[in-house]
Every structure is written in C-alpha cells, then in structure tokens.
Amino acid sequence: MLTINNLHARVEEKEILKGLNLEVKPGEIHAIMGPNGSGKSTLASVLAGREAYEVTDGSVNYLGEDLLELSPEERAQKGIFLAFQYPVEIPGVSTTNFLKTAINEIRKARGEEALDAVNFLKLMKEKMKLVNIDDTLLKRALNEGFSGGEKKRNEVFQMAMLEPKLAILDETDSGLDIDALRIVAEGVNKLRSKDNAIIVVTHYQRLLDYIVPDFVHVLYKGKIVKSGTKELALELEEKGYDWIKAEVTV
Amino acid sequence: MSIQTIDKSSLAERVISTFDTVSKQNAVVTAVRLEALTRFETLGFPSIKNEEWKYTNLKPVVNQDFVPNAVGNISAEQLQDSIIPTEKASILVFVNGAYQPALSVLTQEAEGIVVTTFKEALSKYPEIVEAHFAKYADFQKDALTAMNTAFAEDGVFAYVPDKKVLEAPVYVYFISDSQQVAPLSQLRNLIVAGRSSQAKFVTAFHTIGELHSFTNVVTEIVVGENASVEHYILQNEAEQAYIVGTTQAQLARDCHFTSHTVSLNGALIRNNLNMVLAGSNIDAHMYGLYLLNGNCHVDNHTLADHQQPNSFSNELYKGILDGKSTGVFNGKIYVKPDAQKTNAFQSNRNLVLSKDAAMNTKPQLEIFADDVKCSHGATVGQLDDEMLFYLRSRGIGFESARALLMRAFADDVLQNMTLEEVHTHVDRWIADRFL
Numbered sequence A: 001m002l003t004i005n006n007l008h009a010r011v012e013e014k015e016i017l018k019g020l021n022l023e024v025k026p027g028e029i030h031a032i033m034g035p036n037g038s039g040k041s042t043l044a045s046v047l048a049g050r051e052a053y054e055v056t057d058g059s060v061n062y063l064g065e066d067l068l069e070l071s072p073e074e075r076a077q078k079g080i081f082l083a084f085q086y087p088v089e090i091p092g093v094s095t096t097n098f099l100k101t102a103i104n105e106i107r108k109a110r111g112e113e114a115l116d117a118v119n120f121l122k123l124m125k126e127k128m129k130l131v132n133i134d135d136t137l138l139k140r141a142l143n144e145g146f147s148g149g150e151k152k153r154n155e156v157f158q159m160a161m162l163e164p165k166l167a168i169l170d171e172t173d174s175g176l177d178i179d180a181l182r183i184v185a186e187g188v189n190k191l192r193s194k195d196n197a198i199i200v201v202t203h204y205q206r207l208l209d210y211i212v213p214d215f216v217h218v219l220y221k222g223k224i225v226k227s228g229t230k231e232l233a234l235e236l237e238e239k240g241y242d243w244i245k246a247e248v249t250v
Numbered sequence B: 001m002s003i004q005t006i007d008k009s010s011l012a013e014r015v016i017s018t019f020d021t022v023s024k025q026n027a028v029v030t031a032v033r034l035e036a037l038t039r040f041e042t043l044g045f046p047s048i049k050n051e052e053w054k055y056t057n058l059k060p061v062v063n064q065d066f067v068p069n070a071v072g073n074i075s076a077e078q079l080q081d082s083i084i085p086t087e088k089a090s091i092l093v094f095v096n097g098a099y100q101p102a103l104s105v106l107t108q109e110a111e112g113i114v115v116t117t118f119k120e121a122l123s124k125y126p127e128i129v130e131a132h133f134a135k136y137a138d139f140q141k142d143a144l145t146a147m148n149t150a151f152a153e154d155g156v157f158a159y160v161p162d163k164k165v166l167e168a169p170v171y172v173y174f175i176s177d178s179q180q181v182a183p184l185s186q187l188r189n190l191i192v193a194g195r196s197s198q199a200k201f202v203t204a205f206h207t208i209g210e211l212h213s214f215t216n217v218v219t220e221i222v223v224g225e226n227a228s229v230e231h232y233i234l235q236n237e238a239e240q241a242y243i244v245g246t247t248q249a250q251l252a253r254d255c256h257f258t259s260h261t262v263s264l265n266g267a268l269i270r271n272n273l274n275m276v277l278a279g280s281n282i283d284a285h286m287y288g289l290y291l292l293n294g295n296c297h298v299d300n301h302t303l304a305d306h307q308q309p310n311s312f313s314n315e316l317y318k319g320i321l322d323g324k325s326t327g328v329f330n331g332k333i334y335v336k337p338d339a340q341k342t343n344a345f346q347s348n349r350n351l352v353l354s355k356d357a358a359m360n361t362k363p364q365l366e367i368f369a370d371d372v373k374c375s376h377g378a379t380v381g382q383l384d385d386e387m388l389f390y391l392r393s394r395g396i397g398f399e400s401a402r403a404l405l406m407r408a409f410a411d412d413v414l415q416n417m418t419l420e421e422v423h424t425h426v427d428r429w430i431a432d433r434f435l
C-alpha cells in the first residue's frame, strides 16, 4: 500500500529525514516511536503533502502511484488522512460546514454524488456516537478554543467521517485522559480492516495496549533505526532510547 | 466613455451651470443650497494634495464627461438582479438620482411614520427638513458634500416619531443607468429617528450599463435619545462605477447605532462615515467589509467623535484585496475634553492576496480626556498557510479552501448584521466572488 524508499526531506535548509525506509501493507498497523525532534511529524507532513517540506531524494509509492506528485487534497481524496499533532484553529469555519465541504469534494473527486443534508446529518450522528463527541463542539468554529483533548477527539471524529485508507495519527494520544484515550482507540479500531492501514506516531506504550500494532519502528535522526513487534514498544517504555542511540552510533 | 458630445467645460462648471434647474420652492433650503454652492465654487474637487484625499485620486474621475441629471430608463426586469429578496420591506428605487415610483413599493407603517422621498418631504414636511437639512454633514470642508448640498434634490426621507418602530426595513436602491450616457447622480438622504424609536434601513448601489457612472451621496441620520438605528451600505458595484459619499450620524444619549458598509469592487469608492456621539451612554458600532479585485479602489474614512462622557464606540473593518486593487482605511477617534470614561475601539484587518494589491491603513486618535479606554489595531497579512494546508489535507481543493478561509475571515463582520436577508444576500455575493 505504502512504500517509502530512501526518503530525504528538509525544511528551511535543514535536513530532517535522512534516508527513511518503510513498507506498509493493507490491514497493518505500524507504530512509530522515537525521541523528540527525530522527524516523526516531518514524515507525517511529507506524506500529507505539506509544501514547506522539500523532498530531496527517495520515493514514496502509494497504491501504485507516486505520492509525491500529488497535491495535499488529491492525497486526501485518494484516502490518506493525517491526524495532526497540533491541529490548527480556524475561526469562522464550523466543523460541520467544513466536513460537509470536505466529504463532498472527496466524493466529487471520486465521481460520486454529493451527500445531501439528510444523509450527511445521518453520517454525522453515527460517527459522533462512535467517538463520543458533543454536538455543541461541532457547531463551534473549527478547533477554536478547543482544549487539547477536544482537538484530538475532533481529529479522530474527522477520520471517522472521511473513512481513509491510510490514516496517520501523529501523537493523537498525547494529552488525553484515560477515558478519552480509550474512546479514541476504539474509534481507530473500528476503522481497522483488511484493506486499511494505520500509522500511529506515539511516545506512549499505553496507547498500544488499545491499538495493538503489527510493527513498531524507532525513528531516530531522520531514519528508522530499529523495527520490531509490539514487544519493542514495551522495551522502549522500560529502557528509554539511550540503548538505541548507543546502538546507532556504534 | 460617453459617445454623446457635450460642452467641454470641466465637470464642476457643468454641474454649477445646472443650478438654475434646482427647485427653489423652500426658501430655507434654498438659502443653504446657495451657501453650499458658493463653497463648492471655492473649493472645487479635492486633489491628492488635500490630506483627506491623499490616497484617493479623484482627478481621473472628475475629468470625465459625466452628465448631471441624465434621464435613466431601467425596467423592472433589469432591476431584478439588484434587488435583495425580502419578506417585508419598503423599497425605494432611484435611477440616476430620480425616484421611480413604478419600481418602488412602500409598506404601510404605523401612524406618524413617514417613509418617502426627500423631494416629497420638502413639500409635505418642510419643518422637519428645514430643522435637519445640512445641519450635520459639514459642507464647509468637504467639497463633495458642498456639491451634494447645493444640487442633490432627491433621495430617501424617513421620519420615525418618538417611541415608534419602523416595522418594514427600508431598502433604497441607487441605480445608475449608464447604458446611453455616463451619468452623474447626486442623492440626499435624511433619516430622523425620534426618542426611543427603532429603524433599519439599507442603501444599495448598483450600475446597469457599460459606461461609467458617478454617484455622490450624502446621508444624514439623526438618532434620538434611546433610539435604535441600523444602517447598511451595500456596494456590489460594476467595474465602471465611481461612488463618493458621506454618512453623517448624529447620535443622542442612550441610543444604539450600528452601521455596516460592504463594498465589492467598483472602480473607485470613497465612503466617509462620521458618527458624532453627542450624548452619554451611547452604544455605537461601525462594521465594514471590502472585497476588492481588478483595478478597484476603495477608501473608507471613518470618524467616531466622542463629545460626552461614558459612551462606547466599536469599529471593525476587514478587507480582502486581490488583483491590482487598492484599499484605504483611515479611522479617526476623537475624544473631546468632556468625554471622560469613553470606551473607543478600532480594528482594521486585511488580507492582501496578490503582490500587486495594496492596502493603506491609518488609525488617527486624538484624545483630549484623560480617563478613557481606547485601542486600535491594524494588520495586513496573507491567508494562513497552516490553515490552508489543514483544509486541503481533508480533501478540500485549493480554491475551495481559500474560499472557505476568506468567508471565515469576513465572518465576524457579517455576524453583526441583524437583517437576516441582507446577511444571506451578502453571503451569496461572497460565495459567488470566491468560488
């Protein structure tokens, strides 16, 4: 589904990704962990198409296509979803209105009919229940004045609404209390299917109790330096990153 | 430009030569007109050397062969697109400055309320006109107000007596018919709202025709004690339209006054909006929105003149400039020595989308009282890349994402429109513009 090969990317002349390789197959869940500043969000941004990040080398293939050739909206229309580590606040745009626009632009791009108001509301209701999000929140301006947890929940709600093929969750668990975490995880698990894949970026093993990954990778200094199964996350939780840093420098 | 040949004198001379045709039926008004005429003859049209006109050059406008008092001919069908759909309204249509009874619809109001034309008011309610005409809009300093005071013979007139409520909002359409000639239209509006009365009215400008049009409008609004008045100026104009105008609001104690000015294109628009807060405990708001494109130029000059203690004024003007458009905002706040405990706020926010567009914004605060709260802020920026990316990452195309953000930018101005029908209509304009 996703093949990343020797990816190099930089922002403002600073090289951040330095030859990253990753293969994600349909149905898989990959966890990416790593110290602060190692490039996890950068990878997520590059996959979503943020223009400030310049790819200098390597390739990304998504469903047989050169992903790097596509605009951010085309990627979303083809099923990529990024749950942002820091969702932006957009005053004056209500979440409801925004999602309706998003869904219908995606449907249009796929040659499908636009959802009418009734069906859109039905879908909203269903997904709101799924992630246990409040109606009043969605009527407000997008993320404006939302608490950290509310923003994250809104990201998962959007993911549920857009039903992506490949979801990238960038620290969606950070700042969530344990109840919110469970709700978020349940939402993610409902999305799980043999055709979809999920990449979760996280610092905490506790999320992985709920969303059990098939693979765990350690991203360090712009590269994936270690990969393993869910046991690796436990080991990292226990021992920290120093032993990995040591291994890399050796 | 106009194909018809007219005398080659300057526009000012040409206008002045029409003074003979101005009705002299009311001696008081005529005396004022004569004074204003003399003033206009002295002042002439302002040039950019005039500090108040530094960024708006009228020369290319007044050098054109505009025809004063040109007879217009607009059918109801042609008018259709300019009319805002309403449930309940009084509608007055003026074409090239002349009232069109056939295109207008007046709603019956409670006893004592008058909604009519300025001309009609002059013969039917001379004492009200005499008491207020040119008492507020200063023609000594402003040449265009002087010209208007001397020559403008018609416009809307509304009188709402004490404690009365105007049930149907008044929608006034100033149409320029530039199909045959390039018209110069002058309009004079007078709104008098008595103590504890309420009124809402809309003045909308539109040019129909390919030739240029030039409109000079002066609106005097007298808001009585504890009255509540809302005024809209809607300028969804053609690229060949020039509009200059002054709205002068005279506010008495305890009143509420809100003005909304929306300008979409137009070749050149200059709006002066002056609020004189002549009493205490006044609640006054000025909202403005301008969405400019092409070679359009829009200049908003506003004034909140606090003369008495304990009043509040709030101003929010926002603009989006694209193409080669230029915008000017000049916001004056005066706090006179007596006006202690004044609260006066001003904010002007701009998005400049192209490198050829430019915005010139200037707050001008003159504060002569010491116990006041005043603030002002101005920004000129671009669309936020982070926001744009967020929307696009959800599958929303670049153009739609931009449109959403621009609509969102305008939102806190539009939110304050209490006339739902105007709000909806302006929203449609914005959607049409950006999508």
Ligand SMILES: Nc1ncnc2c1ncn2[C@@H]1O[C@H](COP(=O)(O)OP(=O)(O)OP(=O)(O)O)[C@@H](O)[C@H]1O
Binding pocket: A011, A012, A014, A016, A034, A035, A036, A037, A038, A039, A040, A041, A042, A043, A052, A085
């Ligand atoms: N726009 C930018 N301009 C300059 N430097 C940047 C920019 N974006 C990221 N960086 C730098 O790139 C490096 C990697 O950042 P990134 O956000 O990808 O780290 P991360 O692994 O997600 O960290 P965290 O765990 O703290 O979220 C950091 O040193 C960061 O400061």
Ligand SMILES: [Mg+2]
Binding pocket: A040, A041, A042, A085, A170, A171
């Ligand atoms: Mg990060």
